[in-house]
Amino acid sequence: MFEVSHVTKRYGKVTANRDISFSVDDGQIAVLLGPNGAGKSTIIKCIAGLLRFEGEITICGYGNKSLEAKRLLGYVPEMPAVYDLLTVGEHLEFIARAYGLTDWQEKAEKLLERFELADKKDKLGKELSKGMQQKVSICCALLPQPKVIIFDEPMVGLDPHAIKVLKTVFTELKESGASVLISTHMLDSVEDYWDIAHIMMNGQFAATKRNHMDAEGEKSLEELFFEITEGKEENQ
């Protein structure tokens, strides 16, 4: 599990995240929703250890910037970026060595096959399209079998097959007991499997909703999202 406790992130006078607290338990999928500029990517970068912040973030009990936490964390950034001069296969080998993995080859092969990258294994990063780079980025995050994994807009640029595979991967991660956080604009892409949804507005959580699929009369995630985001805009 991971825990975000009273996190505030400021860029000079601008407050990108204000006193955010939430946690994602083992085997739980949380989604982060919100309009552009709501602060989703900022909190994700804070969790990934890329930004300084006020407050505390722990990954399975370890401070998120510790090496122990990094070993347990997977991160798929919003903007896929791969090494121009490493092949697809070498990206996975780099991750395996950096994380000190053993017997990783078979898992790497499976990942490449699932994401239809097996025939691109010897292609250099600079030869890949944006979508393929995104797939490589996902494979790199999945290879160490992280206990906590965060995806920032993972569907953007992916082809339908990859989206389908990724959705299956989400379910498998959940079943394996991993804590998953997904930031997305595509509400329908997460409708089936989310456990908890946080809707962000102006750097804060405006609403949190648990998934009770069988509950009658309960608002759908989409209805709640528009009620909060559009309703608040009207009020402002």
Place this chain on the structure above:
Amino acid sequence: MKGILYLFFTTLKNAVKEFFKRPAKVIAGLFFAAMLVLVIVSGQMGAADSAGEFRPIGELQAMILALYAAMFYLMAHQGLSAGASFYSMADVSLLFSCPISNRLVLLYGLIRQMGTSLLVGLFLLFQYSWVHSTYGLSLGGLVLVLVGYALTMFCGQLTAMVIYSATAGDEHRRKNAKMIFYIIGAAFAAGILVPALRAGTDFLGGAIASANAKWTVFIPVAGWLRTIPGMAMSGGLLTLGIGLGLTAVYIGILLVIQTRVNSDFYEDVLKATEISFTAITAKKEGKMAEAIPLNVKVGKTGLGPGKDVFFRKHLLEGRRSGFFLFDIMTVMMAVMALIFSYILREEGVLPVFLFTTYLQMFTALTGRWVKELTFPYVYLIPQPAFRKLLCICKENMLKIAVDAVIVMLPAGLFLKAGVAGIIALILARIGFGILFMAGNILVERIFGSLTNKVLIFGLYFLTMILLAAPGAVLGGVLGVVLGGLLPGQLSAAIGYGITFIWNLLVSVVIGYCCRNILSCAELNNR
């Protein structure tokens, strides 16, 4: 550690493999090596001709101080804006989230940066011919100068990183740092320039003397390393060792500050990495990345009256980018023209004009109209293509005129070119500016679908020479012929005027013939 070593060596191995896979790169590499050999051989021959009589090494040391100090200052200055980064976006995405200690990641970045700095400085080796024949500097000495250059660049980037880390997120602290930075820079510049100005007519002699004064040892990095050529020649290893030692201590102190005081530096390099990633991506996609100030003052909104929507938009963009109708290149060009005028004051205005026109060829490659070709709007707007072409070029034409006045007026006044002469110089520069723009349109129209940018660049230069040559020859011949009949300044003015008329005519013809560049976006590959 294993991961970083793997990343470093695999990237290096693949870079070498990639190099040999591309025949164009291999040919370019061989050409580079052959040119280097040629430069070395010609340098040796030149030195033999000079029979051991060389100019004072202090001159070279002064040039090196100026180069090192400018590079260090420019690099370090980045720390006051977006910071500096040794990393790529792939490092941010993959390396930063790996369980590898921050210090190792920093070390990896530093080593890679040092390699890049050395590569960037390779141009210095091509100066061997003249530095060897003029100052007697050996190849080993020049390699040391290259190492000094790489160290300066490296220290500049490291300084920028530390400044950014120390001031990020605190506007007050950043303003103070900026003030201190500028004061230090101004103090050192004054230390060199004031004695030079006092020297009166021997400005250059004064500048060289003050650049070699003992106090320059207080100029960080550049002051410590400027003595490399002298030490390389006289074998003064102790002074060289002290210079290198001080630089090593400086690097050490900055590293301690960065790792001990602020080990959590990922955020500090993130912004600079993102900016450089955007610029690299734009370059790969053939787009132009505009240098936009960090804080853009929006000011008055709206495009204003008038039908020329592109012209209005370009004016607005120009205002918000911080330079209205002229940019830093124009200012630099004006300064260079003045310096050139001073050095070649006995030769008249022609060398200055030729020099600034040569540089103008490079600056003409930029301009908002080129950027407009990368957006779909200009192709979609329901207006005749020629009118649209004129509209998108209008701001650039105005800019060319302003640039001509700023560059030519001070140089003309300094060289006492007379009213007619100055007006002719300004008109001639405007003519060349418009011709280069038209030539650029022609190259975009005919060769725009080529993907080889080096080839396009070469074709651009060839086209420019071919188009400008008749006007230049005609103007030159007329100037000489009329020289016997009219006062010197007037005949020269007529000569410059002829080039203006020729260039303008050619530009109009080119513009009209290439008007359909805006009919279809496929005509260029942007």
